[in-house]
Amino acid sequence: MNNGDTQHTSVPHNSRSKLWFGTSLAQFLKVELKDSPGRRVAAFRLFIVALIISLVSQTLHVPPLGAIALLICLSYDAYANSGQALAFGMRQLGYIIVTTLVSVFTLMFAGNDAWLLLPLSLLIMAVALFHARLIAWPTGIALWYSVAVLYSPSTPEQAIYNALWNIPIIGVLAIGSWTVVHWAIKPQDPRNQLKASIAAQLAAVETIFTARLADGGVAIHKQVASKLFSAGSFGKTLCLLANTELVHPSMRKQHDTYLALLLEIDGLRQMAIWLDQVLTAEYRAQAMTQEKLDVYLALQSACAKLRQGIEESRDVSGQIEVLLTDEVLHSYSLQTNPSLLTAIWRAQQRIAVLMHDLHNPAAAPEVKITEAEIDSNEADGWFPAWFGYEFWATHADSLQFGIKFSLGAILCMLIVESLGWPDINTAIPTCLVAAQTSLGADYRLSILRVSGAILGGLCAYFYVLVFQSQLDTIVGFVLATAPIWAIAAWISSGSERIAYMGRQLGFSFATFVLHDFGQVTDLSVPSDRVIGILLGIGVMGVLDYALWPRRSIVLARHHSVAALRTLTKFTTRLPDLSLMLKHTLPLRLSAEKDLAAAQDLVIHAVLEPDARLTYKANERTALRAVIEAAGNLSGLLQIRRRYRLLSGQQFSSFPDELQEHSRTFDAALTSALENAALVLQGQQQEALTEVADIHAQLKQSYTEHHRIDSLPDDLAMEWELRFMLDQQIMELIEQIQRMAVNSISYRLKAGSTID
Structure with a gap:
């Protein structure tokens, strides 16, 4: 027992930092309430929606529904573009119809x-x-x-009436006004956002080439502050594409071409950023040969033309073909000598071809990517996957999630009915609203929910005591309540770290002032609502901790393991370029999704009951390092894959011995990553082959076959970059293995289980 005691001392952190993401309350509010042009538009949209709902609620005598409609609107993304707003509105409308039918059927x-x-x-x-x-969608149904x-539940006739009329009215009032406002107030065309996103990536590459041209001893430029891999960034770009296709249906015919274009531009950005990061100041200061200068000048000019073509929606493939002639490239890099610049050169040529296909769809080759190709792990068969045991075993956590929070809502309903206190029935939806991904996320949301409810109740009391007695018209009501709607809209348009507080503030205030038509006389409404929320949080707190507790750090570890196993598939060599899209895209999205989820879960883990114990803090630190290293590794592995396919490397023409060394090195990387995943899961570490020794043999084989020692300095440097890429990959894998061991050892030393 004493052995574990030393591990259970508290970490000397300021208590306020746990609640405010490592800062003080003043610093947190300063950041989260900061003004920006985009936030003004988003807050103004929510403000207009709140005014519409409050006016309709008061003039059409449907006050109780107004507060719920207001909460729904404040919960939606205020920054949504027109396509996103349309998609959200259509899906939510479908959910309303389904909910109405299911509710009426159940009651009957x-x-x-x-x-x-x-x-x-x-x-x-x-x-x-x-x-x-x-499907990672709000729990609306x-x-x-x-x-x-x-x-x-004791009056089913009234409940049927509510299901038939209240749910559709809430839907039309909330979703209808929210969608209309987003289409009426500075609507954002997703196609323009998509073009801006693509152009920004090409502009970053263009900046790198421009600075490289200026390196010749004049001044050492400041490197572009960008990352090879940002969790969720590529997924957001694909969401923009989906939103664009909804608003502009004609683009759906070229969906696969757009996917290939986005993937190629992302790959070009990664290669250029990596090149910018690894070149030393001493190497940059060296004068370039005219041939190398011509290559960089052609790459910079071509990138500028591609960016202009994207911004102006025109075909520039003809100009790119003139700029990127193979004679210029081969005057610098021999066809038998693979190079990173060659890979970048071929990537820009491929982008130009894809842009030509977009503007000339009739001449474009038809490339169909089936679902089976995107997810090769799906089982073949005529029946749905959810008929099989594997589906439910894989999603056991989601099944437990649904059962647990539904049980909480049922228990709260029984408590409310047994107490005969219907005014605290806010406990029931509280259980469902609090349904988050992990225990820490539940606690975070509960804190915001209670804080917002209390602030909204105080605003409601202030309204009653100061303004209500002086109002006798709807105009006075609007003027008196408008500041509260504005405050709720501003907070709700912030990041997810604070937005939910604004939603609850607006809902609590609306529940009070829209509780009935005319002046408010029942002053117990806000306090009953807060009591109901506390009841729901208390019930779910007990259930969440006692029944299948979803600890944030455990879930973060599971997502990290899944990401590492996805990365193992990046180590394999693709036979040709035709497989780039259908093989790389699903792996890229899967890795992004898992790493983004793991990052969020580690943040939420700080709020869990024993988060301040020493071994918990050390475990979080180690796992955070694993996630960061895995993200960097993902970018490097994608660069390595593109280098192999685009650099002019004719692998099939290499000697058999060299090919065998290359395959052995790939297998060693796969084994090392799989071993790291096993360690992170708490399983026994397997015997490892020495990856560095295998790489040394591979490097020696390449050196002898390509006579690297006799090459000019620039071409020898190209090979050094290639070997440096492998070295960085090996170092990251070694770091992941070490941090995985540390993450598990902290928990085992404290006598705690892995899961």
């Missing part, structure tokens, strides 16, 4: 039989939450169902 079938209504409701909400978790069915 089991409304008078509590013994049947409760388990049926548990099943329906669990399935809705499970589905929402799978479960939330609306609970409001329609569980708010008044």
Whole structure:
């Protein structure tokens, strides 16, 4: 017992930093409430939506529905472009129809039989939450169902009326006004955003080439501050493409060409940034030969032309063909000598061809990517995947998620009914709103929910005591409530670290002032709402901690393991360029998704009950290092794959011995990454082959075959860059292995289990 005691001392952190992401409250608010042009537009949209809902609520005598509609609107993305707003509105409208039908059917079938209504409701909400978790979408169906069915289970007739009318009214009032406002107030065309995103990537590459041209002893330029890999960035670009295709349906015919173009531009950016990062100041200061200067000048000019073509939506492939002639490239790099500049050169040529295909779709070759090609792990067969055991074993966590939070809503409904206190029924949706990815995320959201509810209640009391007695017209009501709607909209338009507080502030205030038509007389509404929220949080806190607790650090470790296993597939050599899109794209998205989730979970882990114990803090630090290294490794492995395919390397013409060394090195990298994943899972470490020794043999084989020692300095440097890429990959894998061992050892020394 004493051996573990030393591990359970508290980490000397300031208590406030745990709640405010490592800063003081003043610093947190300064950052989260900061002004920006984009935030002004987003907040103004939410403000207009809040005014519309409050006016409709008061003039059409539907006050109780106004507060719920307002919460729904404040919960949606205020920065959504027109395509995103349309997609969200259409999907939510479909969910409203489904919820209405399911609610009415449930009440008609089991409304008078509590013994049947409760388990049926548990099943329906669990399935809705499970589905929402799978597709990473808000829990709208479960939330609306609970409001329609569980708010008044003792009066099924009234509940049927609420389901038939209240849910559609809420949907039209909330989703309709939100969508219309986003299309009316400075609508953002996703196609323009997509073009700006692509142009920004090409501009970054152009800047690197421009600075490289200026290096010749004049001044050492400041390197571009960018990363090879940013978790979730490429996924966001693909979302922009999906939104663009919704607003501009004609683009759907060229979907695969756009995917290939986005992937090629992203790969070009990664190669250019890596080149910019690894060249030393001494090497930059050396004068370039005329042949090398011509290559850089052609690359810089071509990149500028590609950017202009994207910005102006015109075909520049003819100009690129003139600029990127093979004679210029081969005057610097021999065809038998692979180089990184050759890979960048070929990447720009491929981008130009894809841009030509976009402007001349009739002449473009048809490339179809089937679902089977995108996800090779899917089982073949005529029946859906969810009929098999593997599907449910893989998504057991999501299934537990749905059952647990549905059970919490049922328990809260029973408590509210047993107390005969319907005014605290906010406990029921609280259980569903608090349904987050992990225990730490639940706690974070609960803190924001309580804080926002209290602030909204205080604003409501201030409104009653100061303004209400002086108002007798709808104009006065709007003027008096407008500042509160503005504050709620401003906070809600912030980052996810604070946005939910603004939503709850607006909802609490709306629940009070829109509770009934005319002046508010029941001053217990805000306090009852806060009590209901605290009840829901308390019930879910107990369930969440006792029943299948989803510890943030454990989930972060699982996502990290999944990311490492995805990266192992990047080590294989593709036979030709035709497989680049269908093989690289799903791996890129999978790695991004897992690493982004792991990053968020490590942040949420700080809030969990034992987060300040020494071994917990050390474990978080080690896992954070694993996630960062895995992100960097993902970028390097993608560069390595592109180098092999685009650098002019004729692997099939290499001697058999060299090919064998290369395959052995690939297998060693795969084995090392798989071993790191096993260690992170807490499994026994396998015997490792010496990756460095294998790489040394490979390097020697390349040196002898290509006679690198006799090459000119520039061409020898190209090979040094190639070997440096492998060396950085090996070092990152070694770092991941070391941090994985540390992450597990901290937990084992404290006598805690891995899961």
